[in-house]
Amino acid sequence: MNKEILEEAERLRASLDKPTAGGLSFSNAQQPLVPSDPISVEFHRLGPWFTQFSFKGKEYGGTNRYAGDARVCDFFEWLDVEGSLVELASFEAGHTLMLAENPAIHSILGVDGRSYLIERARFIKDLYGDKKMSFELCDFETEPLRRLGRFDVAFCSGLLYHLTEPWNFLREVATITDRFFLSTHYAVEELESKGEYRGETRPEYGYYEPCSGLKDHSFWLSLRSIWLALRNAGFEITHQRDLPDAQNGPIVNIYCRRSGKVSG
Template identity: 30%
Template sequence: MSSIREQIESFGTWITRFDVEGVESGGTYDPSSDQRVCRFIAELRMYKLQSSNGDRPLRILECGSFEGAQTAMLAQAFPHAQIIAVDVREDSIRKAKFLHSLRTITNIQYLQDDLDNPQFVFAETYDVIFCVGLLYHLRDPARFLARACAAAPFLWVWSLVCTEAEAVVSENGYRGRMLAETPDHPLSGIGSKSFIPTISSLADMLWNAGYQTIELLEKVMTTNGNGPALLLQAQRGSSSFRTT
């Protein structure tokens, strides 16, 4: 146990909370109560049961996997699926690999890539893209969404959005605001700034990317003062990923 504890401490500060042999470790974020991922798992299970794909393993791309907390939930919920977890930071991937090794999770592939300027992640295709907490850290979210739409028919995304009153920036016809990033912080983007669109501009981005059906699942006001956030699902065709 002490050697595991030493390994945990060697990674420095953690955001994710996890148990090691009954002892609580890590940070404060508990993914098991995060409805953004729990709801996704429930919907995907129903979709899988009703789909015509047979026993073909799902390919799930997680964009912005961070320390792997949500990745682990996806991998355990869908043990026969191929989970491709992508993050830009090597330290985050190292933490994720360690966390998953404690739980003997084996169906995850880890990729280090910059999703603002991806080198290889979108060279493959997937069944669904899970993107929670990443979009508003990108400098060009419209370009990311276009790549995502080409790579997978379904997108599940949670992101901050800009209020109309704060929309003082216009880029390529999209309105929003700039967010100053702090690249040294593990929860920040790696650039100096990112672009957060308004709700209407985000919808335009999705339509222009090629998504034909967009469903707003939830709109909330964040508790940390960052403003409103949306949970939505988009798909290329008219058949919904959701079953309810």
């Protein structure tokens, strides 16, 4: 990451007197720099990281581990297809590494809206030598997903609640796949209406805050509105796990298939 991005990220992070990422709170502690270890040096050059990685018995990156992650466990349990996968919001490739371990997944395209996260993800790909993975930049607020091509399944975790118009994003997902795993926070109270969808507006902190949306606000859909938006996009829910007591707010994990019926 270049010096300007590092300085802006630190400035923004220091200026916040409340949790980042739409009201969510995460640890930003880093693994210590070991100057004699070139891998450690490269991690620190690309950081600060959120995700903790284990490589050849050493720990690198941040302090947040994905081992035993319930989202990936649910996805593997419910997965009913083999082939190509697109990961919508690949972040630092923590989930990507886990997804690549499943032999049913033949290839993974990880997509994210921040160039510095794509750089980190490509570093992880090269570090682990995983040939299944590739990464591409995409602004989910402005760019159509269909330009990415078609995939056998899509995996989307930690993105929907960072978007200003999540219902439009779900319609875009329906143009690239017939199988879709979604893990997202949702609004408990339906404080506002956006057309037929209800939920609440949350603050976001832009490009330089990696655990946030790209705009200055997002719209958290209520659970009922998530169901409606999926149905309007032509998806039929086949599996769901509601986690109302999850850290940082309620989460729902959903696996769905295209029904072919699009509303609106």
